[in-house]
Amino acid sequence: MQFDPATNGTAPRSPLPAPKIHVVGRGVEEGDPLAIDPDLARRWLTSFLKDEVVRRRGFTKGIVGLSGGVDSSLTAFLAVEALGKENVIGVRMPYRTSSPESLDHALLVIQTLGIQAVTIDITAAVNGYLAQVEQNGDVDPTRRGNVMARERMIVLFDLSAKYKALPIGTSNKSERLLGYFTWHADDTPPVNPLGDLFKTQVRALARHVGVPEVILRKPPTPDLVPGQTTEGDFGISYDKVDRILYYLIRGMKPAEVVARGFTPEEVAKVAGRLESTHWKRRLPTVAMMSQTAIGEFYLRPVDY
Amino acid sequence: MPRLAIAQLRPTKGDYGANLQKIGGVLAQIAKLDPPADLVVFPETATSGYFVEGGVRDVAVTAGTLFRDLTVEHEAAGAPPVDVAIGFYEVFQNHFYNSCLYASLGNAAPGIRQVHRKVFLPTYGVFDEERFVDRGREIRAFDTRWGRAAILICEDAWHSLSGTIAALQGAQLVIVPSASPARGTGMDEEGIRLPASVVRWERILRGMADEHGVWVAFASLVGFEGGKGFPGGSVVVSPAGDIVLRGPLFEEAVLTLRCRLRGDHAGASGGAAASGSRSQSAASHQESGERGAGSRGQEAQAERRAV
Numbered sequence: 001m002q003f004d005p006a007t008n009g010t011a012p013r014s015p016l017p018a019p020k021i022h023v024v025g026r027g028v029e030e031g032d033p034l035a036i037d038p039d040l041a042r043r044w045l046t047s048f049l050k051d052e053v054v055r056r057r058g059f060t061k062g063i064v065g066l067s068g069g070v071d072s073s074l075t076a077f078l079a080v081e082a083l084g085k086e087n088v089i090g091v092r093m094p095y096r097t098s099s100p101e102s103l104d105h106a107l108l109v110i111q112t113l114g115i116q117a118v119t120i121d122i123t124a125a126v127n128g129y130l131a132q133v134e135q136n137g138d139v140d141p142t143r144r145g146n147v148m149a150r151e152r153m154i155v156l157f158d159l160s161a162k163y164k165a166l167p168i169g170t171s172n173k174s175e176r177l178l179g180y181f182t183w184h185a186d187d188t189p190p191v192n193p194l195g196d197l198f199k200t201q202v203r204a205l206a207r208h209v210g211v212p213e214v215i216l217r218k219p220p221t222p223d224l225v226p227g228q229t230t231e232g233d234f235g236i237s238y239d240k241v242d243r244i245l246y247y248l249i250r251g252m253k254p255a256e257v258v259a260r261g262f263t264p265e266e267v268a269k270v271a272g273r274l275e276s277t278h279w280k281r282r283l284p285t286v287a288m289m290s291q292t293a294i295g296e297f298y299l300r301p302v303d304y
Numbered sequence: 305m306p307r308l309a310i311a312q313l314r315p316t317k318g319d320y321g322a323n324l325q326k327i328g329g330v331l332a333q334i335a336k337l338d339p340p341a342d343l344v345v346f347p348e349t350a351t352s353g354y355f356v357e358g359g360v361r362d363v364a365v366t367a368g369t370l371f372r373d374l375t376v377e378h379e380a381a382g383a384p385p386v387d388v389a390i391g392f393y394e395v396f397q398n399h400f401y402n403s404c405l406y407a408s409l410g411n412a413a414p415g416i417r418q419v420h421r422k423v424f425l426p427t428y429g430v431f432d433e434e435r436f437v438d439r440g441r442e443i444r445a446f447d448t449r450w451g452r453a454a455i456l457i458c459e460d461a462w463h464s465l466s467g468t469i470a471a472l473q474g475a476q477l478v479i480v481p482s483a484s485p486a487r488g489t490g491m492d493e494e495g496i497r498l499p500a501s502v503v504r505w506e507r508i509l510r511g512m513a514d515e516h517g518v519w520v521a522f523a524s525l526v527g528f529e530g531g532k533g534f535p536g537g538s539v540v541v542s543p544a545g546d547i548v549l550r551g552p553l554f555e556e557a558v559l560t561l562r563c564r565l566r567g568d569h570a571g572a573s574g575g576a577a578a579s580g581s582r583s584q585s586a587a588s589h590q591e592s593g594e595r596g597a598g599s600r601g602q603e604a605q606a607e608r609r610a611v
Contacts, residue, residue, distance in 0.1 A: 044486065
């Protein structure tokens with residue numbers, strides 16, 4: 001073969017096939033990258049709750065805000081399995097415009113599990129505040145939604161002190177990665193069993209532990225604005241969003257994700273949300289001025 | 305033919321005193337074994353918990369201090385002479401290490417037999433060890449009253465060179481204390497779903513045992529630390545590479561096994577006991593005779609009884 005300086009050193013035309021190597025931590029490979037073993041996940045997360053709520057933090061009880069959706073329903077089911085039904089308190093926190101269905105489904109969870117229920121209507125608190133700041137209806141739905149979400153955390157933490165019950169979070173990995181939550185509201189509870197599970201994995205686990213079918217079947221909604229659905233807000237189904245997120249945070253470039261069967265627009269939308277919300281997944285930025293800055297030099301884990 | 309015991313424990317974070325007491329509780333249970341155990345293996349960082357970050361300065365002790373404190377616990381437990389291998393954060397001449405002490409307690413020649421300092425410090429992903437402790441510099445086999453052993457701490461065992469060095473130095477038993485958070489979903493050869501990291505661990509340990517014809521005793525930490533769950537699942541692997549004993553997932557347990565150092569793997573017998581509650585677990589122990597454990601089915605069948 002003649003030496004050709006023009007092609008010497010360039011990549012061969014057809015790249016070598018990628019070797020099929022199983023890498024630990026990548027989980028169940030390609031066919032269904034989001035498949036989980038529900039029984040293993042259930043043992044894993046109930047162990048987590050027993051350790052983090054009872055052994056590490058010394059609480060006997062947990063308190064869960066119940067929206068009637070699949071995340072908080074699953075959280076309540078897991079909490080009951082870990083702590084016992086007499087040690088779990090379910091709190092419903094409707095606003096005047098909340099869907100009655102949300103309240104009914106939360107009640108269904110409470111009755112199915114046989115847990116103590118508390119219902120706090122947040123309308124007066126939210127409206128009492130908004131009346132002082134609203135001018136000519138200038139409080140848009142985002143602001144209203146954020147006020148409701150933060151008011152719910154005021155309630156949850158106050159009831160936590162009242163009942164000596166640790167707030168248990170319900171945010172899933174999909175909404176955490178998309179930044180689809182109110183900062184220092186939904187993400188606030190000190191322990192969260194679902195934060196490393198994508199929404200589709202939450203659904204699979206919820207079905208496995210017996211969350212009522214009517215809750216599993218309805219479209220996800222934050223219910224902050226009447227008629228709102230999560231997937232309507234995104235314009236993409238969770239089934240797709242989760243897979244796009246999975247590939248992106250595994251380190252794939254957007255073009256590589258597109259090659260797996262998504263449109264460039266879908267990938268760009270998800271990537272845009274992911275990349276613009278890193279701040280929401282971190283604590284506030286502190287001006288560092290010393291050699292003992294907390295979390296920079298002075299390093300102690302959360303359970304130390 | 306030493307009788308091995310493996311204690312997969314859930315330490316109290318950062319509380320050296322409480323963890324020593326728990327270790328003492330295990331020694332008290334071991335004292336009731338007939339025939340008695342020759343060696344009890346505890347996990348990595350059993351005296352403090354694993355993720356302590358800068359707290360390593362608070363929880364680290366010298367090997368001599370740990371030996372002295374273990375001697376006190378051993379006496380209080382009224383246990384017969386026994387050897388122990390215990391993972392701990394070590395301070396030595398102003399340097400900190402992730403170490404494992406091997407000591408003889410209560411016999412005619414009590415004392416420290418070996419201190420292994422972890423050589424391969426994982427500093428990637430969820431791990432950040434090299435930020436807080438120094439590297440050990442050697443892997444060395446040593447003689448005990450029942451045979452020759454070597455210690456590899458956790459990541460040490462992931463580098464095939466380590467097992468090779470241990471074997472070349474004549475180790476008959478490789479002791480592997482570990483603190484490895486569960487991650488991923490995997491499946492073992494029997495088709496059972498396990499954390500992928502547990503499956504990977506078993507593969508590594510079996511490979512080491514099989515390649516070099518050594519026994520491998522793997523003691524794994526239990527419990528969640530800041531959301532990261534140490535899964536237990538301790539194992540003993542025979543020189544033929546077979547898993548002859550397995551601890552439960554996510555639960556504390558004490559496992560026992562008699563191994564034939566010079567024979568083949570057929571002489572193994574053992575049992576497992578587990579308890580979900582912290583107060584009972586250290587006090588929970590069971591001998592199950594010729595169970596020939598190893599399958600997960602048997603793990604599930606094992607009677608659970610506090611002695």
